[in-house]
Amino acid sequence: MAQARLDRRENITGWVFIAPALILLGLFMIYPIVWSLWMSFQVGKGMNLSFGGFANILRLTKDPVFLRALGNTFTFFIFQVPIMIVLALLFAVALNDSTLKFRGFFRTAIFLPCATSLIAYSTVFKSMFAIDGVVNQTLMQLHLIGEPISWLGDPFWAKVLIIMAITWRWTGYNMIFYLAALQNIDRSIYEAARIDGVPAWARFRYLTIPMLKPVILFTTVISTIGTLQLFDEVANFTAGTGGPSDSTLTLSLYIYNLTFKFMPSFGYSATVSWVIVVLVGILSFLQFLIARDRRTS
Amino acid sequence: MTVSSMTTTVDRAVAQSRVPANPWGLVRRALVYVLLSLAAFVSIFPFYWMVVGATNTSADIIKGKSSLGSALITNATAFFTQVDAVRIFWNSGVIAVVATVLTLAISSLAGYGFEMFRSRVRERIFGFLLLLLSIPFAAMMVPLFVMFSQAKLVNTFAAVILPTVASIFIIFYFRQTTKAFPTELRDAARIDGLKEWQIFLYVYLPVMRSTYAAATIIVFMANWNNYLWPLVVLQTAENKTITLILSGLTAAYTPDYGLILFGTVLATLPTLVIFFLLQRRFVEGMLGAVK
Numbered sequence: 135m136a137q138a139r140l141d142r143r144e145n146i147t148g149w150v151f152i153a154p155a156l157i158l159l160g161l162f163m164i165y166p167i168v169w170s171l172w173m174s175f176q177v178g179k180g181m182n183l184s185f186g187g188f189a190n191i192l193r194l195t196k197d198p199v200f201l202r203a204l205g206n207t208f209t210f211f212i213f214q215v216p217i218m219i220v221l222a223l224l225f226a227v228a229l230n231d232s233t234l235k236f237r238g239f240f241r242t243a244i245f246l247p248c249a250t251s252l253i254a255y256s257t258v259f260k261s262m263f264a265i266d267g268v269v270n271q272t273l274m275q276l277h278l279i280g281e282p283i284s285w286l287g288d289p290f291w292a293k294v295l296i297i298m299a300i301t302w303r304w305t306g307y308n309m310i311f312y313l314a315a316l317q318n319i320d321r322s323i324y325e326a327a328r329i330d331g332v333p334a335w336a337r338f339r340y341l342t343i344p345m346l347k348p349v350i351l352f353t354t355v356i357s358t359i360g361t362l363q364l365f366d367e368v369a370n371f372t373a374g375t376g377g378p379s380d381s382t383l384t385l386s387l388y389i390y391n392l393t394f395k396f397m398p399s400f401g402y403s404a405t406v407s408w409v410i411v412v413l414v415g416i417l418s419f420l421q422f423l424i425a426r427d428r429r430t431s
Numbered sequence: 432m433t434v435s436s437m438t439t440t441v442d443r444a445v446a447q448s449r450v451p452a453n454p455w456g457l458v459r460r461a462l463v464y465v466l467l468s469l470a471a472f473v474s475i476f477p478f479y480w481m482v483v484g485a486t487n488t489s490a491d492i493i494k495g496k497s498s499l500g501s502a503l504i505t506n507a508t509a510f511f512t513q514v515d516a517v518r519i520f521w522n523s524g525v526i527a528v529v530a531t532v533l534t535l536a537i538s539s540l541a542g543y544g545f546e547m548f549r550s551r552v553r554e555r556i557f558g559f560l561l562l563l564l565s566i567p568f569a570a571m572m573v574p575l576f577v578m579f580s581q582a583k584l585v586n587t588f589a590a591v592i593l594p595t596v597a598s599i600f601i602i603f604y605f606r607q608t609t610k611a612f613p614t615e616l617r618d619a620a621r622i623d624g625l626k627e628w629q630i631f632l633y634v635y636l637p638v639m640r641s642t643y644a645a646a647t648i649i650v651f652m653a654n655w656n657n658y659l660w661p662l663v664v665l666q667t668a669e670n671k672t673i674t675l676i677l678s679g680l681t682a683a684y685t686p687d688y689g690l691i692l693f694g695t696v697l698a699t700l701p702t703l704v705i706f707f708l709l710q711r712r713f714v715e716g717m718l719g720a721v722k
Contacts, residue, residue, distance in 0.1 A: 144548055152545060158596055165578075170570050228463045250703075251702060254698055260681065269495075386569045390572075
């Protein structure tokens with residue numbers, strides 16, 4: 135009897151601890167999400183909305199700008215996430231070697247980019263990648279290119295620039311997660327493998343990768359979410375246009391334009407935002423599936 | 432301490448005895464240094480560029496001049512005449528500090544509550560929150576904006592801060608690190624007659640300093656740099672944050688890079704200072720989360 139009363143008091147204490155967070159999340163997250171789901175079935179301009187059934191979803195399939203934004207977002211995701219994850223893993227493995235000199239320096243240097251403000255780095259990149267800027271000059275002096283690349287004026291190179299910029303900013307962030315996880319791996323396993331003559335790449339492939347799998351999965355999912363929601367970089371590199379000629383327009387930037395730049399069309403922009411939700415859901419599910427498959431085989 | 436330093440010494444001895452015997456090891460080692468030096472250079476160069484740029488004229492910057500110039504005073508004067516710097520940095524500071532304090536308080540309470548007082552219902556809620564983590568901010572933005580405009584809170588700091596305060600990511604982070612919190616400490620405090628809120632305040636909080644430091648870096652940076660939501664909700668110039676003002680200056684048809692890079696250096700300083708002050712604890716805190 136006394137035991138049961140104590141449990142009930144503990145239970146109430148538990149609720150008290152999480153109550154402020156739950157109330158705020160309910161008000162500023164769950165309620166808006168439900169509302170936006172409902173909104174995505176509404177058609178009309180401004181606040182003059184009426185139920186449109188699947189009209190918005192039909193509109194998606196016929197909207198060339200949406201399809202463009204979808205394609206661009208996917209391109210960013212396909213190239214940026216793997217490049218960043220591989221680089222972060224390589225740096226983490228290299229830095230985990232306790233015989234390495236200047237470890238602290240390398241770790242801080244590579245992590246430093248994610249301590250900058252978004253606006254700082256997009257301005258810096260924009261000025262570095264100007265047509266006569268320091269990057270083009272260096273590349274020309276090295277005879278890697280014959281004439282300056284119009285980084286922000288060419289649809290292809292604009293995409294490359296965005297991918298490079300995001301990779302610059304977030305590789306160190308992901309690296310810290312891997313470093314932290316690597317420190318928890320028992321070093322004697324590596325010693326044993328080394329004594330048995332297992333080559334370095336095989337140790338990486340068959341020891342490091344499997345043991346880091348949960349962290350790799352976590353960072354991949356987080357990066358997928360981040361890239362699919364890409365807004366800040368594109369908005370600042372292209373002054374909010376997604377140019378040249380929509381070649382860097384992302385889904386989030388399109389939602390912003392639909393809501394606040396063009397004649398507001400809340401219903402349709404909510405529909406576009408749910409496309410991101412569905413994409414994140416599918417991709418995260420696939421990533422979980424791949425991670426599980428490898429474990430059983 | 433002794434165990435880890437002993438392993439390091441053994442490792443070092445093993446490595447030193449191994450390297451001369453194996454020429455490939457030397458080549459590989461050299462490659463690692465080249466790779467890391469290159470990465471460090473690429474990571475640091477933009478910072479150097481930013482500082483040097485603040486001393487050059489806009490024309491020199493886009494021509495790629497990468498040595499110190501003499502336009503620092505001109506850039507500074509131009510920046511302070513175009514931007515009401517005191518007010519703008521005050522705005523950014525108030526928003527970032529208030530949001531960070533509230534986020535740490537509310538999210539750490541929740542993380543502690545979820546981990547220390549487990550029940551089936553709360554586990555279900557926690558799982559549901561993790562699912563919500565995958566929903567992009569864009570999906571909430573429009574209803575949030577309508578909510579705040581109906582409450583006549585558009586263009587206020589409250590509108591910027593409130594939606595960020597309960598962060599599922601930070602709750603998750605605190606829950607993970609709380610797993611390493613020794614429950615014996617809590618039990619001892621209970622026997623001593625401390626109430627639950629006292630245990631949290633006087634036992635848990637001091638023990639979890641590293642976790643709080645890591646979370647401070649993450650949350651402060653996120654708020655200081657936050658762009659999309661403040662852009663939507665802060666509408667008059669005198670209420671904007673430094674991030675929004677600099678973004679506006681960059682979007683000009685012919686941006687004055689000298690002025691902007693000067694502002695950028697100022698805007699980056701607070702996050703760098705916090706990062707270097709808390710860096711050691713930051714790495715400790717991250718380690719705690721993954722354990």
